Amino acid sequence: MGLASWLILLPFLTTLGVLFTPASRPTLIRWVSLVGTGAHLLLTAFTTWKFWEVASPDIALAKTSTLTKLYFVERIPWFKSLGVDYLVGIDGITMSMVILTSIIIFTGVLASWNVVNRTKEFFALLLLLVTGVFGVFLSFDMFLFFMFYEVAVLPMYLLIGVWGTGPKEYSAMKLTLMLMFGSAFILVGMLALYHYAGGTTFDLTQLAQFHYPVEMQRWVFPLIFIGFGVLGALYPFHTWSPDGHASAPTAVSMLHAGVLMKLGGYGALRIGVYLLPEGAQYWGLFFMALTTINILYGAFGAIKQTDLKFFTAYSSVSHCGFVLFGVASLNLMGFKGAVLQMFSHGVMTGLFFALIGMVYGRTHTRIIPDMGGLAKVMPWLAVCFYIAGMASLGLPGFAGFVAESHVFMGGFFGNAWSDPLATRVLTVIATLSIVVTAVYVLRGLAKVFQGPITDPHFLELTDATLTERLSTGILVVTLAVVGLVPGLLIDLIESALLPFVNRLHATGALAVAGHP
Amino acid sequence: MLMLPELIVVATGFILLVLDLFLTEKQRDLLVPLALAGVAAAAGALVLTPDTGVLLGGRFAMDPLGWWFKLAFLVAAFLTIALTSGLLESAAPEVRKLHSPGEFLTILMFNLCGMLLLPSTRDLITLYVALELATIPLFLLAAWRRDALGGEAGLKYMVIGALASALMLYGFGVLYGLTGTMRLDAMPALLHADRTTLFAAALVVAGVGFKLTLVPFHMWAPEVYQGAPPPVTAWLSVASKAAGLSVLMLVLFRVFRPFLHDAGFAIALLATLTMTVGNLVAVVQRNILRFMAFSAISQAGYLLLGFLGGGSGGAAAMVFYLLVYVVTNLSVFALLILHNQQTGSTQITDYRGLSQLNPLLSLAMMLGLFGLAGIPPLSGFVGKFLLFSVTAQAGYHWLVGVAAVNSTVSLYYYLRIVRQMYIEAPAEGAVPLKPGALLTAALVVTTAASMLLGVVPTVYEAVRVSAAAWLQALGQ
Numbered sequence: 001m002g003l004a005s006w007l008i009l010l011p012f013l014t015t016l017g018v019l020f021t022p023a024s025r026p027t028l029i030r031w032v033s034l035v036g037t038g039a040h041l042l043l044t045a046f047t048t049w050k051f052w053e054v055a056s057p058d059i060a061l062a063k064t065s066t067l068t069k070l071y072f073v074e075r076i077p078w079f080k081s082l083g084v085d086y087l088v089g090i091d092g093i094t095m096s097m098v099i100l101t102s103i104i105i106f107t108g109v110l111a112s113w114n115v116v117n118r119t120k121e122f123f124a125l126l127l128l129l130v131t132g133v134f135g136v137f138l139s140f141d142m143f144l145f146f147m148f149y150e151v152a153v154l155p156m157y158l159l160i161g162v163w164g165t166g167p168k169e170y171s172a173m174k175l176t177l178m179l180m181f182g183s184a185f186i187l188v189g190m191l192a193l194y195h196y197a198g199g200t201t202f203d204l205t206q207l208a209q210f211h212y213p214v215e216m217q218r219w220v221f222p223l224i225f226i227g228f229g230v231l232g233a234l235y236p237f238h239t240w241s242p243d244g245h246a247s248a249p250t251a252v253s254m255l256h257a258g259v260l261m262k263l264g265g266y267g268a269l270r271i272g273v274y275l276l277p278e279g280a281q282y283w284g285l286f287f288m289a290l291t292t293i294n295i296l297y298g299a300f301g302a303i304k305q306t307d308l309k310f311f312t313a314y315s316s317v318s319h320c321g322f323v324l325f326g327v328a329s330l331n332l333m334g335f336k337g338a339v340l341q342m343f344s345h346g347v348m349t350g351l352f353f354a355l356i357g358m359v360y361g362r363t364h365t366r367i368i369p370d371m372g373g374l375a376k377v378m379p380w381l382a383v384c385f386y387i388a389g390m391a392s393l394g395l396p397g398f399a400g401f402v403a404e405s406h407v408f409m410g411g412f413f414g415n416a417w418s419d420p421l422a423t424r425v426l427t428v429i430a431t432l433s434i435v436v437t438a439v440y441v442l443r444g445l446a447k448v449f450q451g452p453i454t455d456p457h458f459l460e461l462t463d464a465t466l467t468e469r470l471s472t473g474i475l476v477v478t479l480a481v482v483g484l485v486p487g488l489l490i491d492l493i494e495s496a497l498l499p500f501v502n503r504l505h506a507t508g509a510l511a512v513a514g515h516p
Numbered sequence: 517m518l519m520l521p522e523l524i525v526v527a528t529g530f531i532l533l534v535l536d537l538f539l540t541e542k543q544r545d546l547l548v549p550l551a552l553a554g555v556a557a558a559a560g561a562l563v564l565t566p567d568t569g570v571l572l573g574g575r576f577a578m579d580p581l582g583w584w585f586k587l588a589f590l591v592a593a594f595l596t597i598a599l600t601s602g603l604l605e606s607a608a609p610e611v612r613k614l615h616s617p618g619e620f621l622t623i624l625m626f627n628l629c630g631m632l633l634l635p636s637t638r639d640l641i642t643l644y645v646a647l648e649l650a651t652i653p654l655f656l657l658a659a660w661r662r663d664a665l666g667g668e669a670g671l672k673y674m675v676i677g678a679l680a681s682a683l684m685l686y687g688f689g690v691l692y693g694l695t696g697t698m699r700l701d702a703m704p705a706l707l708h709a710d711r712t713t714l715f716a717a718a719l720v721v722a723g724v725g726f727k728l729t730l731v732p733f734h735m736w737a738p739e740v741y742q743g744a745p746p747p748v749t750a751w752l753s754v755a756s757k758a759a760g761l762s763v764l765m766l767v768l769f770r771v772f773r774p775f776l777h778d779a780g781f782a783i784a785l786l787a788t789l790t791m792t793v794g795n796l797v798a799v800v801q802r803n804i805l806r807f808m809a810f811s812a813i814s815q816a817g818y819l820l821l822g823f824l825g826g827g828s829g830g831a832a833a834m835v836f837y838l839l840v841y842v843v844t845n846l847s848v849f850a851l852l853i854l855h856n857q858q859t860g861s862t863q864i865t866d867y868r869g870l871s872q873l874n875p876l877l878s879l880a881m882m883l884g885l886f887g888l889a890g891i892p893p894l895s896g897f898v899g900k901f902l903l904f905s906v907t908a909q910a911g912y913h914w915l916v917g918v919a920a921v922n923s924t925v926s927l928y929y930y931l932r933i934v935r936q937m938y939i940e941a942p943a944e945g946a947v948p949l950k951p952g953a954l955l956t957a958a959l960v961v962t963t964a965a966s967m968l969l970g971v972v973p974t975v976y977e978a979v980r981v982s983a984a985a986w987l988q989a990l991g992q
Contacts, residue, residue: 078973079898079973079976079977080973080977081976081977081980082902082905143901146892147892147893147897148892150891150892150897151892151893154886154891157931157934158934158938158939161935161938161939162938162939168939169935169939173928173931173935176927176931177924177927177928180923180924180927181921181924183920183924184917184920184921184923184924185917185920187901187904187916187920188908188913188916188917188920191904191905191907191908191913191916192908192913194905194908195905195908195909199905199909
């Protein structure tokens with residue numbers, strides 16, 4: 001059992017631990033979850049350190065390689081006749097996503113400390129979901145990947161349906177069905193990838209050595225990109241997201257917007273761009289245009305919202321658009337921006353949803369016009385909210401700035417396969433969203449936290465408790481660390497992303513040579 | 517000794533029949549354990565039986581895939597009897613009791629024997645006789661409760677079943693006329709690709725289509741599933757479907773194998789129709805038995821995908837999915853039978869709040885439903901994945917899309933039941949269900965099997981080896 005397996009197994013063991021704790025002792029259940037996820041955080045830190053040790057000498061190698069180098073690989077044959085392996089490993093992208101998930105689930109458990117209704121089932125499902133998420137990030141066998149992908153999506157139905165608020169059954173069903181609809185697309189693409197390569201292996205590292213026919217790449221790439229794009233809130237398949245996030249309980253919103261939506265961008269990059277570079281070249285501009293709509297639509301949508309959760313959900317649609325925009329821009333800068341944005345949006349939106357949960361727990365309203373002057377009674381929460389807001393509008397010093405500047409530069413540089421004028425125009429349009437974001441973030445925050453206290457009973461409200469301070473504190477520190485010392489994270493992911501770019505150029509050269 | 521499992525089953529049937537005459541009402545409780553012992557003995561004999569060999573001048577033969585079919589029938593029979601035990605015992609409440617346990621079990625045994633014979637038949641006559649034995653007892657079982665719904669179920673089933681037999685027989689007649697032989701294995705060499713062959717194939721497929729509930733031959737299923745006692749519905753939904761599949765494999769792979777490759781589009785169309793109609797109609801059902809009927813129809817559509825390409829991978833995928841379907845469907849039916857037995861209801865809305873009354877039973881039911889929907893890591897996922905993979909291999913990528921979208925639709929209606937159990941609050945005065953020991957054991961076994969088959973590759977790999985050997989033997 002290596003480190004990669006333990007990263008998946010530990011949350012699963014925690015799930016079992018929760019299941020075997022009697023339901024009559026909710027505090028013990030919370031502690032089991034907290035200790036399990038805390039241990040996972042430590043394990044992640046240890047793995048990062050180890051990973052850094054073994055991976056940093058290889059950075060120079062990655063500059064010319066067209067294959068991602070994996071570390072801590074474990075391979076156990078599973079369905080031998082199909083070529084399905086239990087294959088897990090770690091590369092830079094995986095590592096950064098694991099760090100993100102580990103932080104979010106730990107703070108998520110803290111943020112759901114006061115879930116009282118069916119506590120046991122809640123934590124068990126939450127941890128099962130996160131097991132699936134770790135599985136997706138760490139597995140390099142497509143079958144395993146898809147299996148974990150569905151395990152990560154389905155518990156959401158019950159988590160929203162049972163513990164949610166508002167029209168929860170409707171939102172839960174809409175979310176589940178739309179995501180499963182997306183996975184239907186992925187399945188078609190995945191099986192095509194498998195059979196075109198001879199039907200002997202699902203191993204991503206081996207499939208990457210197979211050159212798929214260009215015609216095939218051109219019809220499979222959009223299936224994969226849209227399939228994963230549904231989870232990454234790609235316009236026009238984003239409609240599950242506002243409903244789902246608005247109805248979900250706090251920790252579920254955190255995990256879903258913070259981590260699960262990242263699976264979309266991750267899958268599009270890992271399977272779509274990596275295995276189908278020529279498909280990506282063909283469709284790059286189209287998806288750049290689509291994600292530009294995403295970015296602006298989400299931002300303008302957020303302006304109109306009066307419910308804090310809808311507000312954040314629309315802002316997530318806009319920010320997740322940046323991820324897919326970066327992926328579609330098909331150059332190193334864009335890819336880096338996409339992965340950075342996954343990380344920074346994950347932390348930022350996790351913080352947002354945690355704070356909304358905390359404010360709602362006190363005021364019992366999420367309607368922005370009903371609130372006012374809350375900074376006077378809950379200064380800690382107000383400051384954290386402002387920090388999240390500033391990070392969201394891309395203020396330098398926070399992670400959001402680093403990510404968005406990469407994405408915009410990537411988009412502006414464009415690539416050899418898309419019309420340079422078009423990519424530049426699209427990037428300029430997308431950049432406008434920063435202004436829109438500033439409008440809604442500043443207006444919203446000002447209304448909620450500043451001015452006179454609108455409702456006398458707000459005066460009796462208290463500031464953050466210890467657990468709340470801990471969970472929000474961790475997220476704020478992460479945002480600032482990545483914002484101030486982005487090099488730590490960029491080094492981690494850059495060497496993993498270089499092969500993606502090299503593959504694009506290698507096939508590009510082949511294609512030019514083949515078809516003058 | 518090749519026929520030992522069948523002989524044991526028939527013997528058990530006769531012992532039950534005769535013994536029933538001498539027992540008092542109270543003593544008849546012994547019949548269920550006796551029947552279980554008989555089926556278990558047959559399964560034991562099956563394990564010892566070699567998976568190749570011929571008897572009776574080649575009219576009865578064992579083949580590696582037939583062995584798996586027989587296993588599926590025996591497992592289904594054992595589990596069904598275990599699930600029925602609560603309704604057959606003398607202490608069962610009068611209203612929902614199944615009367616005459618001796619006759620009930622005897623008929624079930626004869627039915628089982630017919631099914632066990634099916635995969636071993638090698639000529640038209642034995643095939644037809646075995647098929648009738650696998651069908652006619654079901655008419656009786658369906659009408660076991662002599663009420664209005666049961667009567668309708670039995671009659672409708674019989675009339676449509678007779679029509680299916682007639683079509684099948686017509687097809688057999690044409691085949692005999694074309695080839696002049698009764699032996700299935702001799703036919704491929706004598707058949708030509710012409711319209712008459714196509715006609716014969718269409719008739720036979722239509723005949724089997726009724727048994728396998730392929731659209732448009734599915735109309736009997738909802739009424740029969742609803743009117744028959746729930747345990748009979750359970751038996752019908754797994755065993756009868758398995759019997760249909762075994763006949764279809766026999767016919768398509770043994771007789772029409774040279775034309776199977778060209779029939780791809782027709783199969784794809786039939787599969788598309790079956791799963792789409794089954795799924796769309798299931799969405800609006802309120803009665804859980806009718807709901808399961810349409811769910812079973814759509815599952816038949818997925819099964820059909822395995823015929824595409826006509827390779828051993830497809831055959832293995834079908835048999836594996838069948839095994840998965842048998843245990844998963846029975847795990848759902850376990851709770852359904854129990855719920856009907858103790859509340860008398862078959863409405864989906866009456867499952868509301870069950871998770872708060874019976875957390876473990878609800879969990880098992882939810883896992884069963886997710887298995888039917890094909891959610892990993894349950895075996896239903898692996899089964900469907902294999903069938904989809906065969907479809908993609910045969911080049912029908914659009915059909916993978918259709919099937920996968922259908923799976924999403926099916927998830928919607930399976931989630932409707934999960935929603936009742938987990939999200940809705942229990943009704944006023946609802947009491948927890950009290951499962952009997954045998955039913956609990958059966959539920960544990962089916963749930964464990966439906967989880968393990970997808971994680972432990974042993975069974976799939978074994979089926980795959982059998983399928984390869986089977987197809988190779990066919991090719992010679």
